[in-house]
Every structure is written in structure tokens, then in C-alpha cells.
Amino acid sequence: MTRSALLVLADGRFPAGGHAHSGGAEAAVKAGRVRDAASLEAFCRGRLHTAGLTAAGLAAGAALGLDLHELDAAADARTPSPALRAAARRLGRQLMRAARATWPGPGLDALAAAFPRGAHQPVVLGVTARAAGLGPEDAAHCAAYEAVGGPATATVRLLGLDPYRATAVLARLAPEMDEVAARATAAAREGVDALPAASAPLLDITAEQHAAWPVRLFAS
Amino acid sequence: MSLRATARIAAGADGSLPVLESDGPLALRRTRAAAPGWSRVTVVGAMSAPLGGDRLAIETEVRDGARLRVDSAAATLALPGRDPAPAAYDLRLRVGAAASLRWLPEQLVSAHGSHLRVRTAVELAPTARLVLREEQVLGRHGEPPGTLVSRLTVRRAGRPLLDQELAYGPGAPGGWDGGAVLAGHRATGQLLVVEPAYGEEPPAARPLGEHAVLTPLAGPAALVTAVAPDALALRRILDAALAELAPE
Amino acid sequence: MHLDHGHTHHGAISADARRPDGTRRALRVGLGGPVGSGKTATVAALCRALRDTLSLAVVTNDIYTREDAEFLLREAVLPPERIRAVETGACPHTAIRDDISANLEAVEELEDAVGPLDLILVESGGDNLTATFSRGLVDAQVFVIDVAGGDDIPRKGGPGVTTADLLVVNKTDLAPYVGSDLGRMARDAAEQRGELPVVFTSLRSEEGVGPVAAWVGERLAAWTAAPAPTA
Numbered sequence: 118m119t120r121s122a123l124l125v126l127a128d129g130r131f132p133a134g135g136h137a138h139s140g141g142a143e144a145a146v147k148a149g150r151v152r153d154a155a156s157l158e159a160f161c162r163g164r165l166h167t168a169g170l171t172a173a174g175l176a177a178g179a180a181l182g183l184d185l186h187e188l189d190a191a192a193d194a195r196t197p198s199p200a201l202r203a204a205a206r207r208l209g210r211q212l213m214r215a216a217r218a219t220w221p222g223p224g225l226d227a228l229a230a231a232f233p234r235g236a237h238q239p240v241v242l243g244v245t246a247r248a249a250g251l252g253p254e255d256a257a258h259c260a261a262y263e264a265v266g267g268p269a270t271a272t273v274r275l276l277g278l279d280p281y282r283a284t285a286v287l288a289r290l291a292p293e294m295d296e297v298a299a300r301a302t303a304a305a306r307e308g309v310d311a312l313p314a315a316s317a318p319l320l321d322i323t324a325e326q327h328a329a330w331p332v333r334l335f336a337s
Numbered sequence: 338m339s340l341r342a343t344a345r346i347a348a349g350a351d352g353s354l355p356v357l358e359s360d361g362p363l364a365l366r367r368t369r370a371a372a373p374g375w376s377r378v379t380v381v382g383a384m385s386a387p388l389g390g391d392r393l394a395i396e397t398e399v400r401d402g403a404r405l406r407v408d409s410a411a412a413t414l415a416l417p418g419r420d421p422a423p424a425a426y427d428l429r430l431r432v433g434a435a436a437s438l439r440w441l442p443e444q445l446v447s448a449h450g451s452h453l454r455v456r457t458a459v460e461l462a463p464t465a466r467l468v469l470r471e472e473q474v475l476g477r478h479g480e481p482p483g484t485l486v487s488r489l490t491v492r493r494a495g496r497p498l499l500d501q502e503l504a505y506g507p508g509a510p511g512g513w514d515g516g517a518v519l520a521g522h523r524a525t526g527q528l529l530v531v532e533p534a535y536g537e538e539p540p541a542a543r544p545l546g547e548h549a550v551l552t553p554l555a556g557p558a559a560l561v562t563a564v565a566p567d568a569l570a571l572r573r574i575l576d577a578a579l580a581e582l583a584p585e
Numbered sequence: 586m587h588l589d590h591g592h593t594h595h596g597a598i599s600a601d602a603r604r605p606d607g608t609r610r611a612l613r614v615g616l617g618g619p620v621g622s623g624k625t626a627t628v629a630a631l632c633r634a635l636r637d638t639l640s641l642a643v644v645t646n647d648i649y650t651r652e653d654a655e656f657l658l659r660e661a662v663l664p665p666e667r668i669r670a671v672e673t674g675a676c677p678h679t680a681i682r683d684d685i686s687a688n689l690e691a692v693e694e695l696e697d698a699v700g701p702l703d704l705i706l707v708e709s710g711g712d713n714l715t716a717t718f719s720r721g722l723v724d725a726q727v728f729v730i731d732v733a734g735g736d737d738i739p740r741k742g743g744p745g746v747t748t749a750d751l752l753v754v755n756k757t758d759l760a761p762y763v764g765s766d767l768g769r770m771a772r773d774a775a776e777q778r779g780e781l782p783v784v785f786t787s788l789r790s791e792e793g794v795g796p797v798a799a800w801v802g803e804r805l806a807a808w809t810a811a812p813a814p815t816a
Contacts, residue, residue, distance in 0.1 A: 163512030
């Protein structure tokens with residue numbers, strides 16, 4: 118494993134489409150549920166322990182080499198919102214494109230061949246981590262970080278929130294990101310049936326509302 | 338002294354209930370079904386059971402071609418017990434070929450100081466139908482909630498259809514009351530409708546007011562997810578959805 | 586699980602000039618430029634000028650997701666299935682330059698959905714003078730400025746003005762009203778751009794987009810004639 122490969126994969130500048138997704142923050146900002154650093158932190162913490170944990174488990178499972186079709190079906194079952202399923206598959210395709218150009222190899226080729234319409238993003242993330250020589254914990258860390266990094270960046274853009282305060286939110290969440298990654302990886306080692314399924318009602322409810330907005334800045 | 342109890346129900350295609358076993362606080366009664374061809378079982382009285390350390394379970398089998406409705410006479414109240422260990426409540430539901438289950442219990446109320454883990458595992462045959470309602474109320478009126486972890490796993494033809502875990506209260510991971518999860522709402526619930534005909538024509542996703550949504554799942558099923566300030570408001574949303582999607 | 590050891594790169598590498606079946610894909614032309622310079626109007630006029638002879642489609646990147654797409658739909662320049670809108674997360678230049686994956690998805694989906702295309706126009710969201718398209722996304726790019734934005738824009742330069750394959754100076758009909766010196770703009774542009782072409786347009790008339798359409802036609806002829814590169 119190379120620690121630098123993890124930095125390349127986790128970098129917000131990695132061209133895999135994440136910059137156009139707010140992780141539900143755009144809807145939460147509009148509803149007034151995210152309005153400052155404190156409410157951003159509560160939003161991110163909740164997202165980390167729900168959608169983040171679930172994504173981290175799937176990513177760790179894929180990095181461990183669990184059956185990809187079972188993982189993708191598990192991701193579908195954990196994503197009741199069709200808008201979020203579509204976003205996850207689209208981001209999966211976008212990550213696949215970047216990953217195959219960055220770390221070409223048979224694992225990613227096989228995944229692309231098996232899922233021509235795209236697999237869920239965390240599944241692609243796990244296979245990408247493997248292709249980059251990274252392990253399941255690394256994949257889980259990436260997923261956990263993405264779960265909160267996206268909303269934090271989006272909130273800076275949407276609210277003009279002080280970027281230092283937004284980054285401080287992420288830093289305060291770091292120990293919990295580590296916990297989530299460890300928990301997700303331990304579960305993935307038990308197999309697909311043991312993967313976390315933590316969910317967040319408001320993320321599911323607002324995702325469909327957001328998808329129907331005529332004017333929005335973020336894709337989800 | 339914590340207790341263990343497992344109640345069992347089996348429904349047959351001829352309207353019979355070949356198994357109807359109450360156990361401890363889980364008292365089952367055969368009640369009068371509203372619709373012809375259906376059997377009905379009501380869990381009565383002692384649903385206010387799960388105390389710290391208790392392990393309760395209900396196993397329900399709806400055999401091929403059978404139609405069963407299960408409901409309860411009152412809300413289930415999770416209470417703190419002398420045993421600091423979490424209470425466990427397991428629901429194992431199997432629905433056979435061309436069989437139907439309507440699982441419509443009253444709310445689960447997580448009282449201050451309680452700690453309950455609920456696990457609902459549903460196995461459906463490919464031609465099975467299911468209507469399942471779950472409602473969680475965080476605390477009795479005006480009190481802070483206990484800790485509640487509720488996992489719902491539905492498999493159809495052996496494949497996962499829906500898998501969700503909700504965790505709230507002081508013992509849950511952080512952020513559960515933030516803007517991503519509950520944002521101060523004190524009641525949340527789901528109505529799941531599994532209908533093989535949705536494979537051809539699933540209902541379209543749409544918001545049900547500001548705090549609820551109807552979503553078609555990746556299989557032939559639709560899920561209503563709702564949050565509300567209280568149990569009454571939640572029930573109004575879910576009742577309207579039930580009347581529209583799966584009237585009795 | 587099926588393992589493909591061929592390392593095929595169907596859709597994996599952005600600059601691939603071929604479709605998965607080996608045929609040459611559509612020419613992709615980017616249109617960028619500051620807010621209000623007339624990008625969307627240029628795209629609409631190009632569509633009207635070219636739609637009878639070419640199979641074409643449009644991807645829009647407005648900061649407000651669907652506004653440009655809706656303008657094009659309202660103007661009925663193309664059927665809706667030939668127009669896609671890409672969300673840019675409030676950063677239009679990121680979507681056309683730094684992370685082009687959503688735009689690549691959109692152009693490939695358009696070709697999948699409406700069959701082989703000759704030309705795809707990718708319109709950027711209105712941005713500043715530094716925004717240019719990645720060569721991984723487009724084969725050629727047009728930078729649209731207008732006389733009302735100030736006749737010193739060509740002199741200021743910046744990557745869009747300096748390096749775009751075609752510089753369009755739009756709204757020439759307004760020059761007398763805003764006191765812009767078209768001659769000075771042409772001289773400054775030539776100084777900044779060397780041999781790269783500059784055209785002056787006014788879209789008040791139907792023929793106004795003619796010079797841009799002619800340039801696109803030349804690029805398309807060269808694209809079609811070029812041998813498909815061996816990847």
C-alpha cells in the first residue's frame with residue numbers, strides 16, 4: 118500500500134464528478150436546516166454515521182473482493198430514493214472513467230464490463246482502491262471523508278460560509294471518520310450480509326424534492 | 338429479571354391459523370378480519386414489555402396462498418429496566434407464494450432511559466405481497482427519547498429488497514438529530530408495500546408534503562418515508578399513503 | 586465473474602476519438618465566454634443554421650442547471666432529447682476544465698440516446714476570462730465576448746481570448762451605442778492570437794451566425810477526414 122495513492126484518490130480534485138454533488142446539503146440549506154458552521158457540523162455528523170457508514174461498508178467490501186453483484190444489490194436495497202440510486206450510479210460511472218485512466222487494470226475493466234450502466238459509487242470506489250494498491254480501510258476512509266467533504270464544500274459555496282470554519286468542521290469530525298471506517302471495515306470482513314445499513318430519513322425525503330427543483334446548483 | 342419470550346403465528350390458505358402461540362408478555366388473539374378470505378391476529382395488552390435485557394420475538398409464517406393481517410391493541414413502549422443491557426425485539430416474517438401479509442402494528446415508543454434493538458427480517462416469495470408499517474416515537478410526550486436501533490431487512494426471492502437501520506437517542510452515533518437525519522422531529526416511520534405488479538408499473542417517486550416521500554425501490558415495491566413532529570401527524574401521513582397504495 | 590483482460594478503454598479515456606464500435610465519434614465544440622456575451626444565442630443560431638444538414642446535440646452547463654436548456658427548448662431549436670443540462674456545483678469552469686466527467690457522461694449519453702451524431706456543442710456556464718475547456722472534453726473551442734463588455738477585453742487577453750480556436754466578438758450592432766472601437770478590438774485580438782481566427786458577429790439577423798457556422802463546418806470536415814487515431 119502506498120499512502121500517497123490514498124491522497125490522490127481522496128483529493129477533492131480527483132476528477133470523478135463529486136464537485137457537483139452536495140450530499141443533500143443544497144436541500145438542507147434551502148430548508149434552513151444548515152445555516153452556519155454548527156448546523157453544518159450536525160448535518161455532516163449525521164450523514165457520516167448514516168449514509169457515510171453505509172457507503173464505507175460497501176467500499177470496504179469491494180476492496181476486500183466481495184462479490185460485486187451482491188454488493189451492488191446491497192447498495193440498491195440501502196438506497197430507497199431513486200434520485201439517490203441514479204446519482205450513485207452516475208457517480209459510479211464518473212469514478213470508473215477517472216479510475217480506469219488513473220490506475221488501469223483488469224479489476225476495473227471487469228467491473229466496467231459487468232456493469233455497463235454503472236455500479237454504485239462506493240462499489241466502484243472499493244475496486245478503485247484495490248487497483249491503486251490500497252486496502253479496505255483506505256476505501257472506507259475515502260467513503261467516510263467524501264460523505265462529509267462534499268456537503269462542507271457545497272455549504273461554503275451556497276452560504277458563503279467561512280471556508281476556515283467549514284474545514285474546522287471536517288477536522289473535528291476526523292476521529293469519528295476513523296471510527297466509521299474501522300466499523301465499516303470490520304463489518305465488511307464478515308461478508309455482505311453484515312454490512313451496515315444505516316439510513317437517514319431526511320436525506321431520502323429531501324433527495325426527491327431536490328431532484329424535482331427546476332433550478333439547482335448541485336446534482337444531488 | 339429479564340425475560341425471553343417467542344410468540345409464533347402461522348396462517349394457512351384456508352383461513353386457518355395452524356400455529357398461534359402466545360408467550361409471556363406476547364399475547365396473541367385471533368380477531369375478526371375486516372376482509373373476506375383474510376385471517377387476523379392482534380397482539381394484545383402486554384406489548385408494553387421490552388425492558389432492559391428482555392429478549393422478545395415474534396415469528397410469523399404466512400403459508401402459500403394465505404392472507405394474514407397482524408396488528409396490535411396498543412403502542413409498544415420500550416422502558417428502562419434493572420438490567421442495563423439493551424432489550425431486543427426480533428420480528429421474523431415469512432410470506433409464501435401468492436400469500437399476503439399486512440403488518441400494521443401500533444407505534445413503538447422509546448421512553449426516556451430505555452435501550453431497545455429491534456430487528457425485523459422479512460423473507461418474501463417472488464409472488465408474495467406485503468404491507469408493513471413501522472413507526473418510531475422518540476420519547477413519551479415531552480420527555481427526551483431513549484436509545485432505539487431498528488433494522489429492517491426485506492429479502493425477496495432470496496435477494497435484498499430493502500435494508501435500513503435507524504438509530505436514535507443518547508446511545509446512538511452522533512448527528513441523529515441534525516439536519517441530515519431527524520432535525521428535531523420526534524416521530525418517524527415507514528410504510529412498505531411490496532406488490533409484484535409494481536414490476537411492470539411502479540408508482541412514480543413523489544413528495545408527500547414537505548416531510549414525507551414516496552419512492553419506488555429497485556424491486557417491485559414502494560416505500561413511504563416520513564418524519565413528523567409527533568405520532569399523530571406521522572400516522573396521518575402514513576394512513577393517507579396506505580389508503581392510496583394498499584387499501585384493505 | 587467475467588474477467589476481461591483486454592484493458593479496453595471504451596469510454597474510459599476522455600480524448601478517445603472513436604466510439605466503442607470503432608467509428609469516429611461526433612466532433613465536440615466548446616463555447617465559452619463571460620456572462621451575457623451571447624453564448625446561448627450563438628448556440629441557438631448555430632443549431633438553426635446546421636440542424637438541417639447535420640445531426641447535432643447540445644450540452645449546457647449553466648450555473649443554474651436548466652436555464653439555458655430551457656431557453657433552447659423554448660426557442661425550439663432542437664428536440665428535447667438532443668439537449669442535456671449538466672449541474673456544475675456552482676463552479677462552471679470546474680465542470681469544463683478540471684473535472685470533465687459529468688460533461689463526458691452527457692455527450693456519451695446523447696450519442697447513445699439519439700444515435701450517431703456529427704456535432705455536439707458544449708456550452709459552458711457564464712464565467713470569467715480565465716475559463717477554458719479541457720482538451721479531454723472538446724476537440725475545438727470557441728470563446729464568445731461582446732463589444733458591450735468593453736473594447737479592452739481582447740487587449741487584456743487571458744486564456745479564453747488568447748488560446749480559443751475561434752474568438753467571436755458578438756453584438757457588433759451595439760458598438761456605436763457603447764462606444765466600442767471594433768478596429769481596435771480586431772488589432773488587439775490579432776496581437777494576442779497570432780494566426781488564430783477572429784470573427785465579428787451580430788445575431789440580430791438570421792445570417793449573423795454565418796461566420797461561426799462556416800468555421801464549425803471547416804472543423805467538422807477536417808475531423809471527418811482525419812484518420813481515426815490508433816489508441
